[in-house]
Amino acid sequence: MADIRALELEFAKNPTLDACIPLCEAYLEGKRYMEAMVVCKKGIKQAPADPRGRVLLARVFLDQGKLPKAEQEIVGALKDFPGNPLASEMMGQVLVQQGRGQEAVPFLQQALAAAPNLPRARTLLQQLGVAAPQAAPAPQQQPPAQRPPMQPGMPMQPGMPMQPGMPGQMPARGPQGQPLPGAAQRPPAMPGQPPGQPTPWTTGTTAPNLSPPQMITPGMAPPMPGAQPQPQAPTAKLEHVSDFFAEDTLGFQSDGSHIETAGPGRLTILGFVPKSTGSIKTTIIVALALFAIASVIVVWQYVSSKNTREIARLYGQMKSALDEDKLARYHDALKIGQEIFKIDDDHNQTLSAMAYAEAVLGNDHHEDGAIERAKAYLQRAIATGEQHTEYRVAAAALLAFNARELDRGIAEVKKVQDEGGSATLIEVEMFRLREAAAPQDKETGRQLQRLNEMLTYHARGYVLLGWHYYNEEDWTRADKFFDEALKNSKDHPVALLGQALTDLDRNIGIEERQKEILERVKKVHALPKDELSRPVLALAHFARAQILAWQGKTNDAEADYKKAFELDAQNVIFHIARARLAINTNRWNDAITYLREAAKLDPNNPRLYKKLCQAQTKVGDTKSAAASCKRASELAGGKDFEAVFLDCERQREEKAFDEAVKCYQTIPLEAGADLFAQSRISVSKAQRMQRKFNDAALTLTEFLEKAPAGLGPPRVAEAWCEMGQAYDLAKQASKAMDCYRFGIEQFPYYAPCHAYLCLAIKPNDPEAKESCERYLKVDPKGEFADKINAKLKRLR
Secondary structure, three states, X not given: OOOHHHHHHHHHHOOOHHHHHHHHHHHHHOXXXXXXXXXXXXHHHHOOOOHHHHHHHHHHHHHHOOHHHHHHHHHHHHHHOOOOHHHHHHHHHHHHHOOOHHHHHHHHHHHHHHOOOOHHHHHHHHHOOOOOOOOOOOOOOOOOOOOOOOOOOOOOOOOOOOOOOOOOOOOOEOOOOOEOOOOOOOOOOOOOOOOOOOOOOOOOOOOOOOOOXXXXXXXXXXXXXXXXXXXXXXXXXXXXXXXXXXXXXXXXOOOOOOOOOOOOXXXXXXXXXXXXXXXXXXXXXXXXXXXXXXXXXXXXXXXXXXXXXXXXHHHHHHHHHHHOOOHHHHHHHHHHXXXXXXXXXXXXXXXXXXXXXXHHHHHOOOOOOHHHHHHHXXXXXXXXXXXXXXXXXXXXXXXXXXXXXXXXXXXHHHHHHHOOOOOHHHHHHHXXXXXHHOOOOHHHHHHHHHHHHHOOOXXXXXXXXXXXXXXXXXXXXXXXXXXXXXXXXXXXXXXHHHHHHHHHHHOOOHHHHHHHHHHHHHHHHOOOHHHOOHHHHHHHHHHHHHHHHHOOOHHHHHHHHHXXXXXXXXXXXXXXXXXXXXXXXXXXXXXXXXXXXXXXXOOOOHHHHHHHHHHHHHOOOHHHHHHHHHHHHHHHOOOOHHHHHHHHHHHHHOOOHHHHHHHHOOOOHHHOHHHHHHHHHHHHHHHHHOOOHHHHHHHHHHHHHOOOOOOOHHHHHHHHHHHHHHHHHOOOHHHHHHHHHHHHHHXXXXXXXXXXXXXXXXXXXHHHHHHHHHHHHHOOXXXXXXXXXXXXXXXX
């Protein structure tokens, strides 16, 4: 192991990239990854224009097993330093480690085309069964002119001319006596020279009083007359012509074992020495044939290498287009693929990418004929017989999802995963399949966690997770993932609309944020038409209808709703989001209507029946609510604690308070901190409805004293404010006001707390008007809006 301490001192004195690299490599050798990363980043900061630092940082991540981080870093390096051989080699190495060998080949070939002597790239290509281009021979170095002669007692220096009496240098030899690549080779005997005598080119043992040996190369003058050859031991003659017509010279193996190699009429390195003039024609024909074959092979190798580089360049552009996950860019990717087909119409990676692009266009954008084209490309990719690629597996999974053959799709992807194959798009499509097949299954939860951990820079993956959390009503995460998608793909229309709907459905501060929400929607409507497919345009009209409906512009909203449903009548999200807006604006009967429409499109979605149970309970239709909750539990495939909680709420609405309290208490902490908190708050509500005000306050006091970790501020605020309600009804106004104020401090956007405070404060108190106005800013169309507006009129 390198002397790390010495390297650290050197780097401290001279913190350059050249000093950083050996220190970083020493840290890696000692598995000190954190120190390696810190030092490497310092080196990059010192020399941002040098690609070696970025490549080394990718290696740090690779050695730690953080393959997505390594890929992200090297992708960035290739963007900043396109075509850099070290970066291309590292990209190939990362892809091979991920099991994406076929994707690695163009990068490794590109690296060797630019730097033929990269050992790692050559080794990886050999492991993948791909022929690597031959390494360029090491250049022969000429001795520098006029170097002072060596004197007795002086140490031997490289390149010094040898003086009389000094031992000569033998050419470097390999393990079996063959000359090493780049070492000077002994030419054949000159015509007329006695056999076994040394030639002027031969390097051997020098004799006294002779000049140093000289190498003759093309363009050099021959030795001056009178120059004496240096005597040396006889050398072995060239045994086979295959030493000259070698496999790594012409690109094929020449069988010359039957040809004699010395004397007149035999084939030598210089050509045929004919026994008679009658064989001259044969000599010329054979020589011309050999040179013609060699020329054809050299031309073929040149054209092949050029084509490989061009395919790698075009495929890189194609991948960049696909990464943006936009309609127009998918079409750009397909055009680039057609350009690659002009060079190689059986290119496996391109066929796979074309299949995936068409599958996305068919599934997400409903383009006519796209699914059939995707299937055709996928079959062609499989027919190449080459290994799986990320796009091939993802395309097959998306086609299975589109055909609703979910179990088959899951089985196919799982087989690839079990064999060690993993890539971002594969994990994205696997989660799509599992969520559609069994949203509550443990394997679906594991796949979600796996995708969350792997996802680092993929717009399509972020959009999928954004909609997943949107449907779960986890507004914070939904907003986060839509925002990440926009960072990776500027003005991604579906991410913009998802973020707008998330802000609207969250129902917090819309009065203040309505312009911002509408701006996002307008930005999508202003995009070029080739970036908006029918489903995306439908979503844009729907989002605009939602904000217009919230603003009370009913006619304009209905016009946009009509266009949205005309363009995409099967989108269940439209009905669910419309129901959610109705709930937020206290229109529960409308919500029930929209949810029933949603259930017609997606009859096996347990979330719909839970939401329907909630709305039916709110309007007093407890019989229907019981049926909806039961259906939700059945579809969930087991005990769904959220459905249990909603059924407890139904019992409380029926005034079966004792049964309701027992029901709430069956919900354990394992159901989740938030649902556990809701159940304890609801116990207090049931006790309050029984006029057990002190018990209600005590229930929440005990809960807050032992509140579970990870409980969000909104739920904490709700607990304090519900405790305030208990004290208020118990005629302990001071304690009630303290609870309300503390709840507002915990989460200022919890609207009911502002309403409780507004209604509790006496009209002559200056704080009364302020608290009432705060409620209307937070939730102007909420449950307490009419009461608050009535009080404000009295206060004015």
